[in-house]
Amino acid sequence: MRLFARILHLSVVLFVLCMACGVLQASAEGRYGSTEITNWQMKWGSPDGETGREVPLADEQGWMEVHALQGTPELPKGISSAWTRITLPENGYTSPAVYINTLYALHVKVYAGDRLILEGDRSFIHDNYSLLIPLSTQDNGKTLYIWTETLQDRIGIKDKVLLGEHSLLIKDYSKNGLVDVVLGGAFLFVAIVLFVCSFYLNKEYFPIAASLSIVIASTGILSITYSPFTYTFFSYLGPLSVVLFDLALLSLLPALTFLFEKIFGSGKRGIIRRFRKFQVVYSMFCMVCLIVNYLSGNRLVEFYYFVSASVIGIIMILQFILLTACVVLFSLRGNKDAITFAVGFGTAAVTGAGELVWYYIRQGNYDLIYWKWALVVFILSLIIILGRRLALNHQQVVKYSRELELFNNELQRSEKMEIISELAASVAHEVRNPLQVTRGFLQLLSEKSSGDERRYLFMALSELDRASNIITDFLTFAKPEFEKISLLSVQDECKHIESILLPLCHLNGGKMVLEVAGNLWVKGNSSKFKQAFINIIKNSIESLGEDGSIHITAYAKGDKAFIHIKDNGSGMDPWVLSRLGEPYFSSNKTKGTGLGLMVTFRIIEAMGGEVRFISTKGAGTESITTLPLAEAPDGSGSYEAKLV
Incomplete structure (x- = not known):
């Protein structure tokens, strides 16, 4: 009872402490909770180009109202820059900061009034910024002016803006895109292990395992290089990340089609093989464009963006449609691998195609989010298919080994029977004749004998009969064909x-x-x-x-x-x-x-x-x-x- 009372007392104390910590945490969040800003104003830059050095403090013309739920407004033709101004509400934060989860631009300048507090410039095509802008207490109630410049079709703030304590906002800032990096790293590790293991498989399964490792590795690189975490904290690796993203995408598409071809065949009239060859040629063409654009100092960036992003997206949609149709046909035929592939690929295809269609409907004003999780399901289905193939192969090896053992036993038995048959056929007749003669003379002697001598002769006759039966068995074995059927x-x-x-x-x-x-x-x-x-x-x-x-x-x-x-x-x-x-x-x-x-x-x-x-x-x-x-x-x- 005393032990029970102590446990109950300790439980009550822990419960009270947890409640107290919850109250303190709730009060802290209420005191330092972030403020959401969902409305701001935007103004387009001049067609002649603008550097963002002069802040339009007194200019009230051309500003338009923007709401967070509406997304970024459509960029007019010939315009590549814009101003955004955000009026900060009165606050009592000790170390205030503004967190912008997604800002589309290549060149960014942030002003608190006319004071420049942050600047970012990218020489590579990745316009997704994640900004944490520290402020001073003197900036309370001021207006932030954000100048943005881009070479793409979108610009400005995508979602709501948060104003709060720097110590709290930095957690969201540092976690933005971190899951994508962890997921991509896991993909790369699995791909490396699978590729090494593929060298220990037979020639039949090596292409499947190797192509699957390329698909997984490409997915991992895409997840890492698409994540805003990479460009936020490793901006110096930005040019390399963009190149790796393009190379991974150009490797993923033909590798996926090749893997499908190896598992299910080339399809009716070789349509899958032909599409795979087209993908290989187009991927090589895009790689050549990538090299030319890099050597020209990004002078052909718009053309390269068109062939490596816009056209590739259309090819991906066609690929999803083609492979989905083939998978449905194979599934209707009862192919278990096709059913497993249909579940994984169907998830990835529907998700990817849906996001790509929405991307084009929004004219590029959308970040692909769910594709990587759909690819997790797809890759798991591919691994299941490969595992099933290897298991079936192992079962066949075991089956063949047993059949080979039975065949060897039967072969040994046949050889023994053949030797005995030849021996019986050649010896039995020659042995039976002297035995019959000997038996005849012994039988005559036994008729004229008596006592122990006669008993001994009967024993000899019995053994001769036994020997004759053995010879008969030999002859039956040597010649089992029947004279009369x-x-x-x-x-x-x-x-x-x-x-x-x-x-x-x-x-x-x-x-x-x-x-x-x-x-x-x-x-x-x-x-x-x-x-x-x-x-x-x-x-x-x-x-x-x-x-x-x-x-x-x-x-x-x-x-x-x-x-x-x-x-x-x-x-x-x-x-x-x-x-x-x-x-x-x-x-x-x-x-x-x-x-x-x-x-x-x-x-x-x-x-x-x-x-x-x-x-x-x-x-x-x-x-x-x-x-x-x-x-x-x-x-x-x-x-x-x-x-x-």
């Missing part, structure tokens, strides 16, 4: 096999259950058919323990006959199961030569069927034999039958 009733054959092996099954303490469908026919040799299944059933009988049983089932399914022989014997380990059918390998180490199952496999194979075994140690074994069905003798052709 006929229609066999599976039911009749299985009943005959049951009658042969049932006494042996009872002798081993087991029972045999037969469930075979009637009207089930196959083609083959009766004696060979019996030999094959007797070998299987004998192995089952030898594995039985107490209360053992063998269940024989046969039925038709499709155009195949299925024969199951299932026992509840001792079962086999997986390694034993994998070696069944090998010569001289017996699943029972105390009995057999391993030739029986080898002959069984060869007979069933010659009949056009196959045998497979399912076994669990201690739970029994099941053999499943499939054979091609044959048409019934009455010509009915019916393969379906009920169990009898």
Whole structure:
């Protein structure tokens, strides 16, 4: 209870402290909260050009009212400069400052009355200024005069102006565009890692990974070099940033089309490939214009701006339309990659195309904002597609490895079978003849012998018969073709096999259950058919323990006959199961030569069927034999039958 009381007391104290801090923060914000200025006046400069040295303090002609919600007014033709005057309200700030989030101009001068307090001049094409103008307490209630000059189609203040404490406004000033720089840096890091990893991929995926890394890196550079943070705090890098922005944009468009082509193909009549080639040629043309403009000291800046901004924007809209149409077609066909690409690219395309259209409607009086976040979604979709491709490739490699292992095992088995077949064919006949002669003489001797001598001769005859059976197995394996092929009733054959092996099954303490469908026919040799299944059933009988049983089932399914022989014997380990059918390998180490199952496999194979075994140690074994069905003798052709 004491511990609970202390925790409750501590919680109450923390709650009171938090409430007190909240009140203090609210009072501080109320005392030093910023003041929004949403109205000011603008006056166009003279057509002959103006330097902004003389402040129009007494000139009251030509001024027009501007509201923050209306944006910047349209710049008249032939005019490249303008004056903006902002009347500062009375305030009690200790260190006052004016924060202008977005000001369109290339050359800026700010006056408090007739006193110059700030000047900025850019020799590169990036007209987005973010200004924090510190003031003195003597500037309270004065009018700010801002002279702006540009070479583009927009000029002036875009949004509201804030007047407040310098210590508070500097936070917004320093954070303006910082997220774009962080996002761009993350893109560049991911692009570098992906590009390095692409060298470890096979040749099929290297172009996809490399082009994707170019797309991601270009997006990162665009995000950094488009951010006002770069030009506000690293203005000396402005010319380089503009060049990098153009190069990134000119690399992004063809790389994106190339990536799309590698993933989905060149499209109908090679339209995607042709568009990609056009983009490459046009990007190279823009790069040449960039170099020429730089060498000429920006004398061709207006022409370069037209080919690298206005025309490129139209090409981007066409690209979005083309790739979106192709993605929709692929998605309708059920392509999973196309669906993923459609989600990502659709987000980027709709956002980018919408912002570009709005940019042209506003005649350039708009900053593209949402495109980079849409590209995040798009890049994630591309990474997902590449990851899925690599995962599928890995699955195929694993699949091919397993198939290759099975093929090697089958090849080794075939080589062994071929060696044994040749050996059996060449030796069996030569060995059988002297064995038969020897057996004949021993049988004559046994008739004239008695006692132990006769018993020994009977043992010799038994071993000779065993050797003859082994030779017969060899001959069956070496020549599994049947001299006489006929229609066999599976039911009749299985009943005959049951009658042969049932006494042996009872002798081993087991029972045999037969469930075979009637009207089930196959083609083959009766004696060979019996030999094959007797070998299987004998192995089952030898594995039985107490209360053992063998269940024989046969039925038709499709155009195949299925024969199951299932026992509840001792079962086999997986390694034993994998070696069944090998010569001289017996699943029972105390009995057999391993030739029986080898002959069984060869007979069933010659009949056009196959045998497979399912076994669990201690739970029994099941053999499943499939054979091609044959048409019934009455010509009915019916393969379906009920169990009898």
